[in-house]
Amino acid sequence: MNQGLRDRFIEFSRLKLAADGSDAYIMGAVVLALESDDPYWYAGCFTTSYAPPTQEVLVRRFARCDLLHRPKEVLGWAVQHWDGLPISGARRTNRMGPHKFVDTLAGYAQWLDSGGVEGLNRTDFDAAFKQLLGGVPNHGRYTGLKLYETLRRIGADIPPVSDIRPRGGRTPRRSLSAIFGHDHRSDTTAASDEANTLADGLRSDVPTTWFNVEMLLCNFSKAVKGTFYPGHALDRELSRVASVRGAFGEREGSGTMRVRRMLYPDECLGEIGGWTGVRKELEETLPRYGYLWSDRLYDFGRTVDVSRPVKRAREEPLRLLCGTGEERPHLTFADQTS
DSSP, X not given: OOHHHHHHHHHHHHHHHHHTOSOHHHHHHHHHHHHSSOHHHHHHHHHXXXXXXXXXXXXXXXXXXXXXXXXXXXXXXXXXXXXXXXXXXXXXXXXXXXXXXXXXXXXXXXXXXXXXXXXXXXXXXXXHHHHHHHHSTTOOHHHHHXXXXXXXXXXXXXXXXXSOOOTTOHHHHXXXXXXXXXXXXXXXXXXXXXXXXXXXXXXXXXXXXXXXXXXXXXXXXXXXXXXXXXXHHHHHHHHHHHHHHHHHOTTTTHHHHHHHHHHSXXXXXXXXXXXXXXXXXXXXXXXXXXXXXOTTTBOGGGOXXXXXXXXXXXXSOOEEOOOTTOSSOOEEHHHHHO
């Protein structure tokens, strides 16, 4: 085991959870879904693109019934406006174009209307997750987990995530490989069981939930590679708001911008701090300079050279964020060491 890298993962996890939670997109989407007329529909619009505020653009124009009764009209709109709709990298890698996009939404609407959520197993996570993937089109392991957790947080009567879904989970298991020497390419029963056991140990040390530790392992792999930092998702979201406003008008993304101020610390928000998107220079702070950037710890506005970040004066311990519907209460670093 690489003890230094293990300790670094724990540090990264706590900084990430203190900045924008394990999944900032889900935290915001849950609040907006619960405010909507059809929370389950909102959840599917969210995970079909997984790129807030694209779901706001969608639900403002199309209800569940529109995908059930006039999908061709929705497809025409999607083809016309495709270049203006932010879509996550994971979705584009999966060859998501306007036709597949509308097919996904239409299939999800049909699944909802046939009692899909109500039919999910209420006692066994593995069974419920497999039912979800079997019923909702074009949601694999990655976006399937996002949809499952979003549905659960907005009130679906389904069990909490109880493992990291190791089969096919190359990116999160790459972190386990770096820390423990785990064979992240193998999907045998023994390798999958080992992945869950190792992840469970890290989960307990953070501490956090199963869903969160899977996301954190995935993000940590990117941080080690030099393409991620705590708060990265918030920065990308900000640039996507600007993108949809350029394409569809200044009204778009208003919900996303509002809940950002509700959910996250002011120092982590570019609309307050003065940046407009992903700060590329922060992505390589771990591999290049040997430290993890966090806006909770360092002042971006006063930092001239990221190899020498300017520390914030802080007296209170950092509190780990807990979104609506999450299992864990709010925790601070002090709480975890007491």
